Amino acid sequence: MKEIRALTALRGIAAMAVVAQHFSATAQRASAAVIPSLVPHGYMAVDLFFVLSGFIMAYTYAGDFAARGWQAFPDFLLKRVARIVPLNTAALLLVLLAGAASTAWLGRNIVHDSRDLPYDVLCNLLMLQGIGLGTNLNGPSWSISTEFVAYLLLPLLLAVMLGRRRAPAIAAVALCLAVLAATAAQHARLGLDTDSIGGDLLRCLTEFVIGIGVYRLLQHRAWAMRLADGRVAALAVAWVLAGLVLRIDLIAALGFPLLIATLAVGRGRIARAVASPLPYFLGTISFSIYLLHNLFRPIELELLYAVHPQPLGTPAALALAALGSLSVIPVAWLAYVAVERPGRRWVRGFATLVGRGYKLQRPGA
Numbered sequence: 001m002k003e004i005r006a007l008t009a010l011r012g013i014a015a016m017a018v019v020a021q022h023f024s025a026t027a028q029r030a031s032a033a034v035i036p037s038l039v040p041h042g043y044m045a046v047d048l049f050f051v052l053s054g055f056i057m058a059y060t061y062a063g064d065f066a067a068r069g070w071q072a073f074p075d076f077l078l079k080r081v082a083r084i085v086p087l088n089t090a091a092l093l094l095v096l097l098a099g100a101a102s103t104a105w106l107g108r109n110i111v112h113d114s115r116d117l118p119y120d121v122l123c124n125l126l127m128l129q130g131i132g133l134g135t136n137l138n139g140p141s142w143s144i145s146t147e148f149v150a151y152l153l154l155p156l157l158l159a160v161m162l163g164r165r166r167a168p169a170i171a172a173v174a175l176c177l178a179v180l181a182a183t184a185a186q187h188a189r190l191g192l193d194t195d196s197i198g199g200d201l202l203r204c205l206t207e208f209v210i211g212i213g214v215y216r217l218l219q220h221r222a223w224a225m226r227l228a229d230g231r232v233a234a235l236a237v238a239w240v241l242a243g244l245v246l247r248i249d250l251i252a253a254l255g256f257p258l259l260i261a262t263l264a265v266g267r268g269r270i271a272r273a274v275a276s277p278l279p280y281f282l283g284t285i286s287f288s289i290y291l292l293h294n295l296f297r298p299i300e301l302e303l304l305y306a307v308h309p310q311p312l313g314t315p316a317a318l319a320l321a322a323l324g325s326l327s328v329i330p331v332a333w334l335a336y337v338a339v340e341r342p343g344r345r346w347v348r349g350f351a352t353l354v355g356r357g358y359k360l361q362r363p364g365a
Contacts, residue, residue, distance in 0.1 A: 001060050005275040006263040011052060012282025013274070014045035015289040018140070020325045026297045027321035030304055032311035038321050040244050043193055044252050046143050050204050051256045053147060054211020055264070057154060058162065062215070065158050073155055078351050080151050083287075084127070084144055086343025087335065091291045092124050095138045098295055102302075110298040112137045132197040139294040146204040153205070161212040173213040176206035180253060190250035207253070214257045218265060227261045230268030236261075237270060288332035288340055296331075300324050 021042025028035055039045075064072040099111040114120045114135050123134025130136070130145025150157070161169045179202060184190035194200055218224045226232070236259040243252025263271050282289065304312075304320065312320065 001063075004059070004264055005280055006266065006271045007052060007056065007260065008283035008286075009274050009276070009279035010260070010263060010283065011049070011286040012279050012284070012289070014048045014052075015286040016282060016325065017042040017045040018290060019293045019328055020321065022293065022297060023321045023324040026301055026324060027312070027317040030301060030312050030320065031314065031317035033314050033317075035314050035317045035321070038318070038325070041247050041249060041252065042244075044244065044249055047192060047203065047207055047249075047253050048256045048259075049143065050147065050150075050207035051211040051214070051253075052260055054150070054157075054208035055214050055260055056211075057151070057208075058158065058212045058215035059264075061154070062158055062162055065155060066162075070155060076154065077151065078348065080148070082344045082347035082351075084148070086347060087287060087291055087340045088127065088141060088144065089125060090335065090339045090343075091138055091141070091295070092121070094292070095295055096121070098299065102298075106302070110302060111295065130197070131201060138291065140290055142200065143204070144291070146201045147208070149201060150205055150208040157209060157212060161209065162216055169213060169216055172209055176209045176213075177254075179206045180250065184250040184253075187249075190248050192249040192253055207256075210257055211260065214261045214264075218261060224265045227258075228265040228267060229262075230266065230270060232258070233262040233266050233268055233270040236263075282329070285329070285332045285336040285340075288335040289328055292332055292335055293325075293328040296324065296328055300327070 017039045019042075020038040021040075024035065024037040024039070024042075061072065061076050064076070095112055099109045102108065102110045112135075114137060116135075120129075120134040120137055123129050124137050124141065127141070127145040127148050128134060130142040130147075131149065136142050136145075160172055163169070180192065183194070183199065183203065184192055187193070192203060194203060218227070236255060239255035240252050240259055243249065243255055263274060300320075
């Protein structure tokens with residue numbers, strides 16, 4: 001399928017929003033006064049990831065599933081494993097090495113906390129920590145663990161959401177919106193951030209389904225033409241920004257489907273600006289940015305304490321948050337070039353060799 005550059009770039013913007021909010025929290029620990037977050041409620045970018053992932057999975061694989069049915073499922077899972085596992089493994093290895101180094105040099109582990117490290121490492125390698133098995137050793141990786149559950153359910157979700165009858169798809173989206181509203185109603189200021197495994201998994205699945213619903217909506221030419229209007233894109237951006245600035249999660253979350261839809265079909269100024277070279281570059285390396293950035297936070301904070309043990313003033317703390325966020329980008333690019341991209345090719349190549357060997361060993365082959 002043809003890449004939608006604006007959505008790739010949107011992924012990069014979302015990754016940097018998470019990074020900026022996390023580094024703002026890190027800088028707060030070194031600040032003498034309360035500082036504002038560089039991106040208010042930047043964790044909501046994870047919700048944007050879930051909706052965007054549902055849309056992209058449908059956009060990329062719906063045709064193959066429609067043509068081949070369940071026979072398309074192994075190929076789909078292989079591509080997902082090739083996309084995720086090499087970098088997740090490398091990131092986990094870096095976390096373990098950094099933890100061991102900090103224990104040796106500082107006498108304490110500043111990177112991760114584990115009571116049963118072998119078990120936790122196995123669970124993290126198998127991406128089970130997001131469903132409650134083992135301790136999460138690399139903070140952001142919880143979301144790829146929960147999202148993999150959505151991948152396992154993709155054939156069923158596509159059958160419900162993209163079938164000939166519209167009623168099941170409409171009912172599913174309505175149910176998901178109701179679940180989000182009910183979740184938000186239980187938190188102050190209609191928040192969606194949860195502290196429970198079940199809450200995170202439900203949050204992922206509902207937003208993933210909504211993303212598939214956006215894809216179905218855009219299959220109708222009339223709706224696609226309406227949503228391509230630049231004024232709709234401006235409305236979507238304003239809607240999402242209002243939710244973030246007001247710190248009302250539900251408002252931002254309800255704006256994400258509209259934002260994704262209008263960027264997917266839009267050709268106006270906003271879509272072109274989002275798809276410009278810098279956001280697109282960040283989107284290309286966004287997975288590396290997201291999965292590696294948490295490792296930088298305790299290390300950079302310890303380095304700061306070593307050279308400047310006194311609390312920082314507000315301008316210096318904000319500068320630390322900004323520079324810390326930017327420091328992730330070069331390493332993320334290196335990880336993309338050295339691990340993510342070749343790892344994807346290696347996994348696919350290895351699977352091809354295994355498949356050929358299996359065919360040769362079959363009776364009558």
